[in-house]
Amino acid sequence: MKTWRARWLAALALWLALLAPVPSAYAHAFLMHAQPAVGSTMTHPPSVLLLRFSEEVEPTFCRVELTGPDGEIKLDAPQHPAGDPKDLQLALPPLQPGHYQVHWRAVSVDTHVTQGSFGFTLTHPL
16 A cells, blocks of 8 residues: 555656746747837937847857848947846947848857847938
């Protein structure tokens, strides 16, 4: 009787462990917000590109590329803005009207890699 009860309790413990939520340490850094906003159209050129992720990211290993009407635009390495390890910020050079594409690759602090892209459009001021 004790053997059956011990096996049943062990099986129950294993089943509960499998159902337990996965800690955020096993999560990936997904893009939650961008400024300029994904798919946006604006009349004034932005001075910075801000990317907010769902998890902390390591800027040393992250990459952000920007292409515009005249091809690839040189950007400095992404940095954390004042104190938020989920954000990456890059200074932008003066941008001309046209469509821009942002390609990003983020490495979270737990080393998981995610990547994606989005566009925004800059029009002439009214």
